[in-house]
Amino acid sequence: LCGYHPELNDxxxxxxxxxxQIVALGITPATLLQLAQGQPLPKMLYPLLDHxxxxxxxxxxxxxxxxxxxxVQHILHCPYRDAxxxxxxxxxxxxxxxxxxxxxxxxxxxxxxARLKLRDLDSIYEAKDYLLAMKQNPPSxxxxxxxxxxxxxxxxxxxxxxxxxxxxxxxxxARLEEAYQLLLNTNLTVKAVATQVGYTDAKHFxxxxxxxxxxxxxxVRGKT
Numbered sequence: 508l509c510g511y512h513p514e515l516n517d518x519x520x521x522x523x524x525x526x527x528q529i530v531a532l533g534i535t536p537a538t539l540l541q542l543a544q545g546q547p548l549p550k551m552l553y554p555l556l557d558h559x560x561x562x563x564x565x566x567x568x569x570x571x572x573x574x575x576x577x578x579v580q581h582i583l584h585c586p587y588r589d590a591x592x593x594x595x596x597x598x599x600x601x602x603x604x605x606x607x608x609x610x611x612x613x614x615x616x617x618x619x620x621a622r623l624k625l626r627d628l629d630s631i632y633e634a635k636d637y638l639l640a641m642k643q644n645p646p647s648x649x650x651x652x653x654x655x656x657x658x659x660x661x662x663x664x665x666x667x668x669x670x671x672x673x674x675x676x677x678x679x680x681a682r683l684e685e686a687y688q689l690l691l692n693t694n695l696t697v698k699a700v701a702t703q704v705g706y707t708d709a710k711h712f713x714x715x716x717x718x719x720x721x722x723x724x725x726x727v728r729g730k731t
Contacts, residue, residue: 528583530579530582532600532603534555536555536556539552539556540556542601549608549612551608551611551612552608571671571672572671573671573672573676575603575606575671576671576672578599578603579603580687580720581720582596582599582603584687585599586722623668627661628665630656630657630661630662630665631657631665631666631669632669633655634651634655634657634662634665634666635666635677637651637654638674638677639678639681642678642681642682642705643703643704644705645705648662648663648674651674662674679715682704682705682706683715683716683719683720685703685704686701686703686704686712686716687720687727689703689704690724690727690728691727697709697712697724697725700712700724701713701724
């Protein structure tokens, strides 16, 4: 699946038989000005102010790095309800927006590498699927590159461009996100969950889980 927006020099790409999850954020010019409280806005936001509210202006697309991905996961797995949930989500959306602006501004100052070809992008997604399937005993970079028929440098660069992080940081995040869902939706013990997602040391699992989600695994188990 590929998508294209005529005002953006970019391509949306999703391999076949992969689930697509989208978090879309919208903001009106009036709200944007209210949030700015009279402070000058970044130039990249000017198109949002120039468009009538009956039309849509889109900002450039960037890859999710680990910080952006963490905020998105907090939005998707909000632990609160009612008014507190609304306060929490609003704070996370503003945090996401601020971080996006910061990352985009920093990226403009850096030389942009050549984009991956579609066949290489297929290999990157194949590598991602292979890595997740082998998460209990993951391959090395060399083994992973060989398994999908791509060289190591292109694999590492492609992973960073596509997913905004390194190969094994992506694996770590995927393990922890799966663990969160298992704790939330099954009766498995914390130790069993840790083992299922590839952690042999339950104490280490609890430590990295808390760093990732800001709470201990047993706190997630207590949520309804």
